[in-house]
Amino acid sequence: MTPEKAAEVQAADRVHWRDVEDGRRRDGWSRPLPSRSNSVDSLAIRSIHSRGPVDPALTLPIQYRTVSFQIEESKGRERAELARVAGTAAKDLADLEWHTISTADVADRLLTSPATGLSEEQARRRLDEYGRNAPSPPRTNRFWTVFGYFFKGFGSILLVGSILVFVSWKPLGQPPALANLALAIVLLAVFFIQAAFAMFQDWSTSRVMSSIKDMLPEHCQVTRDGQLIQLPAEGLVPGDVVSIKAGNKLPADLRFITMSSDAKFDRSVLTGESRPIAATVDHTDSNYLETHNMGLQGTHCIIGSGSGIVVATGDRTVFGRIASLTNEPKSKMTTLEKEVLYFVLFICAIMFTMIALVLILWGTWLRRHYPNYINVPTLIVDCVSVAVAFIPEGLPIAITAGLTITANMMRKHKVLCKSLKTVETLGSVSVICSDKTGTLTQGKMTLTDCSVGSENVTVDALKKDLAAAHESDTLAAFLQLGALAALCNAAEIDAAQAELPIEQRAIFGDATDTAILRFSESLADTSVAYYRACWQRVFELAFNSKNKFMIRSFSLSRREAISSTLDRESAELFADGDFLLTIKGAPDILLGRCSRYMTPSGELMPLDDDAAATFERIKNIYSSQGKRCLLLARRLVPAAALAGLEPGTTKYDEAMVEEAKSGLTLVGLVAIVDPLRPEIREVVSTLRGAGVRIAMVTGDFALTALAIAREAGIVSCIQVDTVDNLDRNPDHVSISRKPAETGSGSEEVDEKKGGSGGVVGGNGRGALVISGPELTRLSDNQWRLLTEYQEIVFARTTPEQKLRIVREFQEESVVAMTGDGVNDAPSLKAADVGIALGSGSDIAMEAADMILLESFSSVVVAVQYGRVVFDNLKKVIAYLLPAGSFSEFWPVMTSVIFGLPQILSSFLMIIICCFTDCAAATILSFEKPEADVLLRRPRNVKKDRLVNWQLVLHAYGIIGMTETLASFAMSFWYLQRSGIPFSDLWFSFGRLPPSIDPSYYNQKLAEASSIYFVNLVVMQWFNLMATRTRRLSIFQHPPLFNKQTENLYLFPSILFALAMAVLWIYPPSIQSVLGTAGIPVEYWFLPFTFGLWIIILDETRRYWVRRWPDGRVAKAAW
Incomplete structure (x- = not known):
């Protein structure tokens, strides 16, 4: 690779922008990376001055805990993936240098002007080249995603079955049977319908939640062609000049070019720390994430105003990089996906076993002894019929619809599901x-108690004493505690609400600092603003969850503040040039660093074992009351201790942290309460x-x-x-x-x-x-x-x-x-x-x-509906399997084994699964929770399956067997009444007695097939009612007249099934193609008796389960 090419590759890895009209590359693109060194300070020290260079790869895990790159507990593939992503993100951030160059260089590189901004033509070209200012959706492999829509679950079996039936129609069919063509088309249609529902589920999931995009402001003020205009945030491009004022949310990453002296930004959305950051035009840190001259997308301007040049948009912003990591999908399967996979494998195992049995019987017996009974096209259709019989084609549709229905019901209870599959x-x-x-x-913290020495008072009592204007040494000591609370605090009071009482004023900061600052402001006429004006901050170490304390150091700018801030002894010792170190944090961390403490009278005493035990006792009292306890301490740092050290340098920061490790004066303890919801x-x-x-x-x-x-x-x-x-x-x-x-x-x-x-x-x-x-x-x-x-x-x-x-x-x-x-x-x-x-x-x-x-x-509602989803899915499967699987399988097997005519056509099998049963199965998702849903232990995902042997026994052995025997009986009884005795069909293998006319036989067989079909449809109505509850009686959980249990959609679903049955068996045009026929009216009503038997049988089962919960029936209950 030539040196010129290497330079181009290096430049391509950097964040840069170019215009079409500028055919040359700026020299700045080829300059070497700034030198980087390891951070010598694991405490994430933040000085208000510049400091030595810091590698963003080291500070990113501390500051941006969201992506948490260095989590020790990450294992295996997850750890390797996180490490890979961490390295990429850290390198990208390290390569950024917008904060280290002058504003003139920034404008020059981006071919823009701070005064006039970009031209509309420039903006249009950059928008075309770099895209809109919005985070990209998570990366997905479109091919495998679409492939999964079609071929996950039973999709591949349906497609193969459709192709085989097409082949059995032509060229194998001699002559071609229209019924086979219709079956092939319907199988293909079901294949595409299932894929469409899978796409719908994926689309529903993707549109439920997009908070990252919602965080971006809708509009912003931009200078274009020298004019200040309002522009949608998505239309921003690198080089735009954006105007900022208090209350604005930054729409992109900006390099500040002008800033008012009071400008501050809240970066808590990214860092989790609510300490406002003072904005500057010059860089304060070599770390892109720490410097104060950069405005990061999604952060707020809480006070002040200014302007900045857009240097990064969309995925190139810091926010966009983090968003891309948190958007990574979970790799492991949900419990529902595991259960559905288990069910698919279970059904496929039975299906392929039965198909193998059919093939073995045909190859070893039927082909030799009855060669004219089943030819190859018929064999193919029979095998596909076995597959159709076992595959509950309506299940994927019912599952998708059920999850969507449940998610919508949860949304009504203010529970938002980002992924439908996590509901269960x-x-x-x-x-x-x-x-x-x-x-x-509640997250609304209030400071309720405070103590100086052994004196413990409530805040209300302290305020009353102050209001009574009783001057005493004790009150003076507590006022010093208030002054310390004002100085060692990262929160800021909203200056725009100065006329309001302190209880009503907005405070920018975390909940703890807000409570302490509100306490300080409420103590006396001397305000927080006064203390902060008298003491000039020179150093700060922010609070974090590892250190559990914060430090602020000050130099004195107004001598009169000493008397209200320090005790008499300390005030006399404090010399010009000295520093006041203040510290606030966990007592268990800081108590050992204290050597003295302030008494209620304002005197300083050595912190001996007895005094330490007193403070430990006070802390334990606060803690035992559920209150958070913090210790506030200070120390005078002589100027000589920091002589020769420049503020803002690493050595200066280290020296200040070292001073805080010992010799502290304990001023007091405060107790903060956060009420329970x-x-x-x-x-x-x-x-x-x-x-x-x-x-x-x-x-x-x-x-x-x-x-x-x-x-x-x-x-x-x-x-x-x-x-x-x-x-x-x-x-x-x-x-x-x-x-x-x-x-x-x-x-x-x-x-x-x-x-x-x-x-x-x-x-x-x-x-x-x-x-x-x-x-x-x-x-x-x-x-x-x-x-x-x-x-x-x-x-x-x-x-x-x-x-x-x-x-x-x-x-x-x-x-x-x-x-x-x-x-x-x-x-x-x-x-x-x-x-x-x-x-x-x-x-x-x-x-x-x-x-x-x-x-x-709302988590109770979420758990409840999560269990209801699983219960309802079991009910859906228990409802679908008897008619849609078991009762469809036996007509094929009796035809192969016993030589009987296939009493239910393959086409009507599809109609049962996808039309007459599917609507009712979906409606079961509307079932209300049973009374004991929150009285049961959670499901053991390793043992309690969606489809277990108890459910199979119920669906196949009880309900399925009942429906199958009843349907066989009705169909062959009808043939018997029509002059075709069962004895002539048993082991006939397609051979009819001479007395039976073949055309008459085919007509009556079509009617008998329709009777079998109608019998299943009607009996399923009663199965629907019986399946609504697993343990409760239908009278305890009625479908009508009880708001807690009713499901009014059941009856429209029954009418829909009736309409579908009539539609597919009565129109003459359909009859001629599909081989269906109208049936005598009594065969619509006779199945009601069998349906009532199902209700009685299942009511008896549930009574035994309730009456003897440890009995054999209960153990075999689904």
């Missing part, structure tokens, strides 16, 4: 791992009654998490195990809780009914609380023991540990994960069913399979 999976869920904040709780206790109780375990996964302290879990009803046992109760050695007998040790409300529950509040499962394990650090040290045996507990609380967990928890539960259970944050996205993606809240982040919703649009209580 939720019904199999046995474990729900639930995030706490925003899911179980009012419906949570009832939801937990209902799910536990349904046999579903709920494991709470949170970042809170173990005591806090346990208190909230008890309040929510997730933990009901009095005695709670810890990691010490989990044996590392698998040879040891593990400790277990006995029923006597559970809460007073606990009781043993019948295994068929599932769990209930406080129940100890069959394995005898009660409740367990375990923290994130302890999880990292567990052995495989301890993980196994952990997942057996009925009540589990995971505290102090990180996103990676959430993912590990999901994967460990998946070893033996079907797992659902609920969450609403960006950091929940990896575990949502990994779970069998990811459930996001509609109030959560858009990336979490994109990673989830299901979205609860209103509240967490």
Whole structure:
């Protein structure tokens, strides 16, 4: 490769834009990559100044937890795929250098002007070349997708059968039989109809959810040809100059060219951290993701104004890259897909066995002894008839329609299903791992208590004392705590609402910082803005889920603020040039770094063991009340400690972090409460009654998490195990809780009914609380023991540990994960069913399979309908198999084995499956939940099949046998009455007595075939009524006059089946082609007696199941 070609290849890998009218490539395209070095700081330090270069491949997993590239728990092929994608994404981001060059160079490279923007002609050409500013849909292999529409399931068998019947018509048919041609055409039509329904299901799935596109603003203000115009966001192209103001959502990745001094952006949609980012024109960091002179698509301008040049659109934006990863489909099959595959294999095994039997009988017996009975074309049609008999052609249509119907019913209950196939999976869920904040709780945090030294007060009492204007050293100490809360805080108060009370003002930031900042602002006349104006921030380390603390350091700009911020001793020691280091975070992390504490009187005392025990006791009191506890501390950093270090450099940042490791002064503790959602206790109780375990996964302290879990009803046992109760050695007998040790409300529950509040499962394990650090040290045996507990609380967990928890539960259970944050996205993606809240982040919703649009209580509806889907699919199959399989098979086999005429034509078999039965089978999807649907244990996906031996026994051995014998009896009785005795047909093999006219015989045989057909159609109406319930009587679950159980669509489906039957047997034009005939009217009513027998027989079965639930009949019940 020549040097020139190598340069071109390198340039092609970069983000660049060119215009058609510019025939030359800019020199900038060939410049070498900027040097990169490993980050020396794993704490993701963010300075407000520039710092050394950082490799985006190292910072991306920390900042953009959504894609979570470095998850240790990823295994096998998933890990390799994530590593491949991570490397590509990191390289692409590392190659970007729009933030490091001047605004003039940016404009020059993009052939645009900051003043006049692009011309309309330029914009049009770039739009044609680079496409619209919208994320691309997930990549799919169109060939295999379309191939699957046609050939998955029974499609290939139908196509082969159609081709064979075409061949049996011509050239093998001598003479060609029109009935064979009609059968071939109908089989081909069914083949295409099934494919059409598969396409419809795929289309329905793809259109349900597109939140990534919804996140883009609809319009934006753009400068084109020197004029400011409003343009749809999708019409943006690289080089456009976009105007920005407060409240705007950025429509693309921008390089800022002008920015007001107060401009700030909220990047929480990407980073999960709500700390506003100050916007600048010059770059502040060599990392494209960290620098403040870039505006990233999907982020908000919360204050200020400015303008920027579009440098990336669509999939080339940071947002687009992340969206493409979260849109990757799950590779493993859903539980429903597995069950359908199992059923297809089961049916195919029987079908091919029977076809082989027919071929063996023909080749070894019939061809030799009765050569004129079955010729090759007839043999082909007989084999296809066996296939048609066993294949429930209407099943794929019924499944697709049923899932769509159920998804629409769930949508009415504010549950949005992104994939129809995951609906049933939720019904199999046995474990729900639930995030706490925003899911179980309201996400509206309030600071309720605070303490200085040993003095603990409620916020309301403190406000009353301040309002009374009682000056005291104690109040001064609490005011210092308020000042520290204002400084060590990443939230921002909306300046536009200054006239409103603090309780009503909007605050930009995460829920914790918002609660603390609102507390600080409400304490005194000295506002948050005053403190921040007096202290100039020089360093910041943002809070993250691993560090569990944040740091902010300040230099003093206004001397008068010292008295209200520091105690007297510290104020006297603070010299010009010194720094105030403030820190806020988890007490268990920070208490050991403190050497002194401030007393309620404002004095500083050494933090000895007694004082530390006091603070530990206060923290435990807060935690036991379900409140989140944070410690606030400070330290004076002499200027000499940082002498010679330039702010913003790596060494400066490291030195400031080192100062925070010891010598801190503990100012106070604060307690924050996040109220539970009012419906949570009832939801937990209902799910536990349904046999579903709920494991709470949170970042809170173990005591806090346990208190909230008890309040929510997730933990009901009095005695709670810890990691010490989990044996590392698998040879040891593990400790277990006995029923006597559970809460007073606990009781043993019948295994068929599932769990209930406080129940100890069959394995005898009660409740367990375990923290994130302890999880990292567990052995495989301890993980196994952990997942057996009925009540589990995971505290102090990180996103990676959430993912590990999901994967460990998946070893033996079907797992659902609920969450609403960006950091929940990896575990949502990994779970069998990811459930996001509609109030959560858009990336979490994109990673989830299901979205609860209103509240967490909707998960009960989702589980209920998930189980109903499975129950209704069993009912659909139990309804289709008797007439659409068993009763169609025996006319073919009796013809081959006993020499009887095929009493049901192959064409009428298709009519039963695709017309008379299909509508009613689809209507069964509208069946309401049976009364015990949430009183049963979840389905064991390894044992409880969609089609098991009990269902086959019911469909074939009871209902199928009844319908077959009745239909045979009616047909041959009619022939007997018509002068064609059964004795003349038995072992006749096509040979008729001389007394029977062949044309008369063919006419009567067509009528007998239609009688067989009508008999099945009518008896299926009664089978439809009997199949509606599996255990309840038809009188307990009536189809009419009860809003909880009625299904008014049943009767129109019966009328539809009647109309289809009449349509295919009475019109003379159809009769002549298909060999059907009209029947005497009494043969429409005689099947009613057989239908009533089916109702009585099934009512008796269900009574025995209810009366003796452990008896043999119950064990054989489907």
